[in-house]
Amino acid sequence: MHPLDELRHLVVRHAGGRGLRKVRVLDGVSVTCTDEPTELVPAMSEPSLAIVAQGVKRTVLNDVPYDYAAGQYLVVSVDLPVSGQALAASADEPFAVFSMALEPKALAPLLLETADSTTPQRFPGLATSTATPDLLDPVVRLLRLVDRPADRRVLESGCRREILWRLVTGEHGALVRQIGRAHGTAGHIARAIRRIRQEYAEPLRVADLAALAGMSPSMFHRHFRAVTSMTPIQYQKRIRLREARVLLATAAANVAEIGYRVGYESPSQFSREYRREFGVSPSHDTGRLVLRF
Structure with a gap:
């Protein structure tokens, strides 16, 4: 065969x-x-x-x-x-x-x-x-x-x-x-990515991430974008929205509370970016099962 x-x-x-x-x-x-x-x-x-x-x-x-x-x-x-x-x-x-x-x-x-x-x-x-x-x-x-x-x-x-x-x-x-390669470029960017994932609800400071990766802010920004095809801020936003989608399906909280929980200060901004990312409003996904493929 x-x-x-x-x-x-x-x-x-x-x-x-x-x-x-x-x-x-x-x-x-x-x-x-x-x-x-x-x-x-x-x-x-x-x-x-x-x-x-x-x-x-x-x-x-x-x-x-x-x-x-x-x-x-x-x-x-x-x-x-x-x-x-x-x-x-x-x-x-x-x-x-x-x-x-x-x-x-x-x-x-x-x-x-x-x-x-x-x-x-x-x-x-x-x-x-x-x-x-x-x-x-x-x-x-x-x-x-x-x-x-x-x-x-x-x-x-x-x-x-x-x-x-x-x-x-x-x-x-x-x-x-x-x-x-723990000490290669990928290893340095991976450490920064882990920090963003762990602290996705906190304000993002590119200078701190660059220091963690052992790079200047401009070099870090170039390498981060080369690896992920997005900026650190864009990456954090996508992590926040994916976490929000899981919470909307599983947590006993309203849309505004979940927006605040994942780091948004404005419910309207959260709803706007959620719709732009997933094509539906946050309220549409409340209580729905989030399928992982």
């Missing part, structure tokens, strides 16, 4: 059921299936790999769409506020995708084995490419282990290491290598 065909079979089998379902099959590894196209849903994307086994997925970052179909993958190097949807899916040919978290501590040892020791000055936060047979093979072998606990204890770590190696040495290896 062709690796892509087997990947599709394994993803669909492990996801099970009908409709939209996402199943965590191993630590940091999940499979997702849906029998019909989905709406564009906001989410936070962490450093990860996503390979489409069947159908077409769209990931949108700052209004720029990245479409990738069966046999293609998306790699993300830092936490990014994105939106995602399945564009092509049906009962006969369900959308199917494999996802795996990319952890710095797992990537760092592999950097010692690569010939490239340079650190790009500017790099994007995500990229798409075609999955080679060398990458698909260890992914398929990893998913085979889900139902084989005895084999998994011995073979899982080797499969994961091989997947990471194929990424590190692949087309977007420079991007992936940044995840494992």
Whole structure:
């Protein structure tokens, strides 16, 4: 069986059921299936790999769409506020995708084995490419282990290491290598991103973030925008609005209270920016389930 065909079979089998379902099959590894196209849903994307086994997925970052179909993958190097949807899916040919978290501590040892020791000055936060047979093979072998606990204890770590190696040495290896470099540009920007996510409701001071990243404010601004495609203030706004959407669906508070909670001083500004981001008013999402795709 062709690796892509087997990947599709394994993803669909492990996801099970009908409709939209996402199943965590191993630590940091999940499979997702849906029998019909989905709406564009906001989410936070962490450093990860996503390979489409069947159908077409769209990931949108700052209004720029990245479409990738069966046999293609998306790699993300830092936490990014994105939106995602399945564009092509049906009962006969369900959308199917494999996802795996990319952890710095797992990537760092592999950097010692690569010939490239340079650190790009500017790099994007995500990229798409075609999955080679060398990458698909260890992914398929990893998913085979889900139902084989005895084999998994011995073979899982080797499969994961091989997947990471194929990424590190692949087309977007420079991007992936940044995840494992704690002292590289990506590591510095990632620290600033974590600070924004942790303190999203507080006033944002670019000078403080630049100091945390060990850069001048102007250099930090350039690198931050190169990675995320947005300014620090735009990034914070998207984090605030996504947190607000979750609170509107789950918290016992009115729209104005939630706006204040996520950092807005004006209920009218909160409502205006919420509508601009999601296409509906905050009151429309009150008490509604927020789907994560």
